[in-house]
Amino acid sequence: MTTNSTVTMDTIVSLCKRRGFIFQSSEIYGGLGSTWDYGPLGVELKNNVKRAWWKAVVQKREDMVGIDAAILMHPQVWVASGHVAGFSDPLAECKSCNHRFRADHIEGNRCPDCGGELTEPKMFNLMAKTFLGPVEEEAAVVYLRPETAQGIFVNFENIQTTTRKKLPFGVAQVGKAFRNEITPGNFVFRTREFEQMEIEYFVKPGTDEEWHKRWLQDRFNWYPSLGMRAENLRLRQHGSDELAHYAKDCYDVEYLFPMGWSELEGIANRGDFDLRQHAQFSGKELNYFDDEANERYIPYVIEPSAGADRSTLAFLIDAYREEDVQSGGGQTEKRVVLKLHKDLAPIKAAVLPLSRNPQLVPTAKEVHSLLRENTDWMTQYDDAQSIGRRYRRQDEIGTLYCVTIDFDTINDRAVTIRDRDSMEQERVPIDELVAALKQKLG
Numbered sequence: 001m002t003t004n005s006t007v008t009m010d011t012i013v014s015l016c017k018r019r020g021f022i023f024q025s026s027e028i029y030g031g032l033g034s035t036w037d038y039g040p041l042g043v044e045l046k047n048n049v050k051r052a053w054w055k056a057v058v059q060k061r062e063d064m065v066g067i068d069a070a071i072l073m074h075p076q077v078w079v080a081s082g083h084v085a086g087f088s089d090p091l092a093e094c095k096s097c098n099h100r101f102r103a104d105h106i107e108g109n110r111c112p113d114c115g116g117e118l119t120e121p122k123m124f125n126l127m128a129k130t131f132l133g134p135v136e137e138e139a140a141v142v143y144l145r146p147e148t149a150q151g152i153f154v155n156f157e158n159i160q161t162t163t164r165k166k167l168p169f170g171v172a173q174v175g176k177a178f179r180n181e182i183t184p185g186n187f188v189f190r191t192r193e194f195e196q197m198e199i200e201y202f203v204k205p206g207t208d209e210e211w212h213k214r215w216l217q218d219r220f221n222w223y224p225s226l227g228m229r230a231e232n233l234r235l236r237q238h239g240s241d242e243l244a245h246y247a248k249d250c251y252d253v254e255y256l257f258p259m260g261w262s263e264l265e266g267i268a269n270r271g272d273f274d275l276r277q278h279a280q281f282s283g284k285e286l287n288y289f290d291d292e293a294n295e296r297y298i299p300y301v302i303e304p305s306a307g308a309d310r311s312t313l314a315f316l317i318d319a320y321r322e323e324d325v326q327s328g329g330g331q332t333e334k335r336v337v338l339k340l341h342k343d344l345a346p347i348k349a350a351v352l353p354l355s356r357n358p359q360l361v362p363t364a365k366e367v368h369s370l371l372r373e374n375t376d377w378m379t380q381y382d383d384a385q386s387i388g389r390r391y392r393r394q395d396e397i398g399t400l401y402c403v404t405i406d407f408d409t410i411n412d413r414a415v416t417i418r419d420r421d422s423m424e425q426e427r428v429p430i431d432e433l434v435a436a437l438k439q440k441l442g
């Protein structure tokens with residue numbers, strides 16, 4: 001068996017469309033640039049990514065809680081956070097073809113598309129604005145949040161008083177964010193609407209560097225714990241010229257995407273910047289009373305900030321394999337298989353009668369309902385086309401197990417379980433099927 005693990009973005013985009021992972025938004029109207037909809041399989045995969053993250057950073061820890069704040073916030077939040085004044089990228093426009101670029105993403109001052117001369121870079125604020133209420137006036141302007149983090153900072157006091165958590169503790173949140181990116185692209189890697197998975201971890205000043213190191217390790221290890229290959233991951237420290245306005249120190253977890261190493265997650269030491277700013281702008285005290293040390297202070301914050309869409313894309317790319325396998329007739333054929341981790345695979349098991357023969361279909365349907373009623377997995381039933389093609393189709397969407405009902409099933413009440421990765425088959429009685437699959441899926 002030979003394995004080809006390199007894949008182009010075009011291959012992933014076309015698989016996603018063909019199989020129902022990700023579609024272009026508003027496609028029947030010609031699409032909306034760089035905006036994407038998750039289809040029936042994509043929503044399962046992305047939900048599984050978010051669920052795995054929540055489990056690792058909230059449910060499995062005793063020092064974390066979650067929230068779900070509104071996308072719309074008081075406009076002063078963004079003044080205090082520094083986004084109104086400073087959340088901008090340098091925009092340069094080509095004087096010949098008028099294409100626009102992020103000046104910090106290109107070398108020199110020539111247009112990468114036509115070689116024309118570029119204008120001097122101008123700072124361009126990335127926040128998306130809208131109006132609330134019936135009158136479109138300046139006073140009604142609100143921003144669509146460009147990050148979920150601020151929803152945590154402004155709730156710091158509420159969370160602390162209701163949970164009575166002692167430092168160090170953290171707050172996790174998953175939700176949509178919006179940025180008017182100058183150059184969105186690379187499929188769901190950079191879009192104007194996206195989903196973040198963010199943690200604000202509050203610590204005693206002076207312990208922040210130690211906690212920063214611990215979070216770097218924890219978050220870096222999370223990706224391989226879900227099957228991502230370690231050789232495709234690296235940690236990169238930001239240079240002082242790259243640091244965001246709030247950051248004391250920052251590292252990126254980078255993945256080797258088809259377009260090269262790019263950020264999956266940023267892990268920053270934000271110091272006490274945010275709580276201090278919000279305390280000043282709101283006039284409220286946002287601090288912590290440390291009863292052991294008998295002192296009051298503003299906690300420092302470590303922020304691991306990941307992208308749900310970017311991680312989903314990286315998991316898809318990393319799982320993609322083209323393998324040469326022996327077909328029944330002794331020829332070699334190509335199979336495409338998504339070797340997604342069992343916790344991420346959208347479909348855990350597919351039930352496939354050998355054919356649409358009326359002797360087989362009722363038992364196959366019975367087996368399918370057995371799985372639906374006794375597990376909380378997404379499953380599929382498929383009886384169209386040859387069994388070989390159906391196996392290929394399930395491989396291509398990463399289904400972990402195919403359960404096949406054949407003519408022997410009618411006599412012995414046993415079915416075949418086919419393993420996606422090894423393609424090995426094993427026969428189990430229908431009565432033991434749920435237990436056998438539960439054991440495999442752990």
Ligand code: ATP
Nearest residue numbers: 181189190191194196263264265266305306307310
């Ligand atoms: P970049 O340098 O790529 O613009 P950033 O450093 O501004 O990203 P952060 O502000 O650190 O990004 O955001 C945290 C995470 O949110 C990123 O690591 C990424 O996974 C995700 N993210 C940020 N912007 C986008 C976007 N436009 N589309 C999809 N995901 C995004």
